[in-house]
Amino acid sequence: MDEMDGTDAVEVVVAHSQRATLRVGDVFLKVDGDPEHAEVETRAMALAPVPTPPVLWHEPPVLAIAAVPGRALGVLGEPSAASPAAWAAAGAAVRRLHDAPLPPWPGTRLDEVAAELDGECAWLLAHAVLPAEVIRRNREIAEAALRPWEPAFVHGDLQITHVFVEGDTVTGVIDWSEAGPGDPMFDLAILTLGHEERLDDLLAGYGPGADREVIRAWWSLRSLVASRWLIEHGFDPDAPGCELDVLRARMQDS
Known part of the structure; x- marks a missing residue:
């Protein structure tokens, strides 16, 4: 059948077994099997003191x-x-986000982060995803992130693709389903993951209080714990500049 005039194509932005995001014109439809994700996302966007996309409607699971x-x-x-x-x-x-009042729901606990790191490192070693020395060295670097932190309102998944700009102005921050109280250095690390050369530019706007050692530790920790999920959901953490490259690059820092 011919495409109807005036209709927008449906673009699959991302899709895996847990959730999918579709774009139809200027509307994004997020389908998630866990209703708590959308609940957190809508509440976080309402509280965050930064530009966020308008919520048009919410009918679980969409x-x-x-x-x-x-x-x-x-x-x-x-x-x-x-x-x-x-x-x-x-x-x-x-x-501005980190200086805002904490959202009224619990965040990730330090012991949960440490347990996940141990489990994912064991999986990476068992499946020989990387040489054992690369995993061992990055696990050692990641230790600096495993310390008590003063919780801040964090985005929780502040990937570079989740921050939109127009010229030199931030126009929107998207995908808030992981938001909550957490380590502010985690947000800074995720935003610069694979773009370590832009850390100075980011911190020029962020201001005082950033801990570069902890940010580097989160680069290693995030890459270690994310790699199995990416592999199992059809993504490639070994693509140039992605998580496995980040882990290899830490060996050059030694």
């Missing part, structure tokens, strides 16, 4: 949100075309 203007700060595995000023603006937005 959440409809409007597109935000601009383009993502970058993508994992490719150099970011955004200006230093845009990165600084992103840093300032993250700081």
Whole structure:
């Protein structure tokens, strides 16, 4: 059948066994098997003191949100075309979020992070995903993140594709389903994962209080714990500039 005039194509943004995001024109439809994710997302966006996409409607398991203007700060595995000023603006937005009152739901506990790290390192070793020395060294680096932190309002999944800019202005931050009280250095690390050369630009806008050692530790920790999930859900953490490259790069820092 011929495509009808005036209709928008359906674009699959991301899809795996847990959730899918579809784009139809300027509307994103997020389908999630866990209703708590959408609940957290809508509550977090209402509380966050940064630009967020408008919620159009919510009928579980579907959440409809409007597109935000601009383009993502970058993508994992490719150099970011955004200006230093845009990165600084992103840093300032993250700081506003971290300085905001904590959301009224629990965050991730330190013991949960440590247990997950141990389990994922064991899996990576058992499946020879990387040489044992790479895993061992990154597990050693990750230790610096396993310390008590003063909780802040964190996004919780602040990937570079989740921050949108137009020129040097942040126009929107998307995908808030992991938001809650947490370690602010985690957000800074996830945003610069694979783009370590932009950390100075980000921190120029973020201001004082960032701990570079802990940020580097989270680069290792995040890459260690995310790799199995990515592999099992059809993604490639070994693509250039992605998680396994991040882990190998830490060996050069030794």
